Amino acid sequence: MSEREPKIVFESATKVFRTPKGEVRAVDGVDLTIGAGEVYGVIGYSGAGKSTLVRLINALEPVTSGRVLVDGRDVHSLKESELRRARADIGMIFQQFNLLSSRTVAGNVAYPLKVAGWPRARRDARVAELLDFVGLTDKARAYPSQLSGGQKQRVGIARALATNPTILLADESTSALDPETTQDVLDIVKRVNVELGVTVVVITHEMEVVKYVCDRVAVMEGGRVVEHGDVYDVFARPQHAATRRFVGTALRDRPSPAALARLRRRHPGRIVTVGVREDGGASGELTRALRDHPVDGTVIYGGITEIAERPYGSLTLELAGEDAAIAAFLADLGRTTTVLDLGTAAHPLTDPDAVGPRAPKGASA
């Protein structure tokens, strides 16, 4: 990835909420740089602090300590009036859309323009332009309650872009939508980035979303960024358990404990899971290793998909052969890819990062 101009910089950003039950460190010493013009994903499970993190960018939440720079300016040191102007440069869309139910679609899109003091004529022209961009020209006079979820989010996007911001914050913007509508909305987000050059920060708990739109990603857990970088690098070589769980959940390429227990009944032999990546361990490598060693391999589970347009996934095989031959085969394969040994039905080993239904009690897994 080419070096980009830093657009948003977190410097030891920390946000502590005081609750009756004690302090909660929602964001805990985050250092992160988001480049101008990129689509940056922040993924984490609920409660990981990602929604708070994104609210530090437009100072909807004040930081407890640390700094958050937008275009080199610390937004948390701005006066209220300066902050309001800064916010006009940062659009935001929400999971629940947060449209004004008392205003029409056009009225919602016009609202930030009114706030920014645009004259009526320019406002009307801009609203028409924005509704055209999101394909809702015919809904200008409709009220939000008359729209579908996808249409509401498109109004949200038009509204967020009204004042020509250079940053768009998308807070779980597709989590309330069905898969097809999610795709439509993400396509618009992509267009916002590519056609308008807007820097986009996408907050989500769905890896599909990150896979589809993001250039880079940060994985959050317990208020900290546990891993960040190029989307492919992070997901193809997950270092942290949280990342591995996201990958596993999205791909469903590795058997869940329950599925593994079922597999063992039909395949009592040695079971291994082999990673498939573009830079080695691709299925060709597996085929070669099987040819070179006196070992039979039967694919019994697996999945291969694309992350950032590059192949990624894993295959689970049952191996048959002499113990020594299997050991040599695994050592050979292990030089080019990750190999996870799941043992045999008699001596089972577990996958520490397995996701999905647990094995029924008493079953070996």
Place this chain on the structure above:
Amino acid sequence: MNLVAAARPTDWDRMLPALWESLGETLYMVGVSLLVALVAGLALGLALYVTRAGNLYGNRAVNIVLNVVVNIVRPIPFIIFLTAIGPLTLAVVGTTIGTDAVIVPMSIMASFAFSRLVEQNLVAVDPGVVEAARAMGASRFRVVWSVLVPEALGPLILGYTFLFIGVVDMSAMAGMIGGGGLGDFAIRFGYQRFNWEITFVAVVVIVALVQIAQGLGNLLARKVLRR
């Protein structure tokens, strides 16, 4: 012969002007009180809402003080409140009897009542909408008048209509301090003279008044809630 039949037929030539005058007094008392409550009650209700912890002007101390004041005034029965705030009434309108004197306690009580209705309806506004407006750079004051009030307008109109009925109810006690009105008319000419006809007519007029107000309120609220 029973008592009703024994009573002389009602002299409507004399009673009708008295009825209209009473209606006028009621409309005057109710009208002024409602106007005051619209402004003061809305302001107080907004204050109760925005000073809640975590809201636009979150301020625990102010919020507690406001709540205590409202909670002290609200439970006082109106007939007692009417006389109890005599000194204040005297200071404001220069007398403690008559229609104008009734308006002071009525306005105060109506404002406090409306403030709670306003607060309740604002609580129901999605906080996400407030956050969205803040994210767009709207000032806190702007959010109050351009988001909070419009978003809650339908329920606010219904609450105000509900308040109208409560204020009409209060106005019936105006007779206590010589304030006149339909309630006083019903008691003096109807109840105290065993003239059920007069009482009945006064009740019909009050019911008609309330019906018209409720109908209007519903109509307006429906227009606002068409979305």
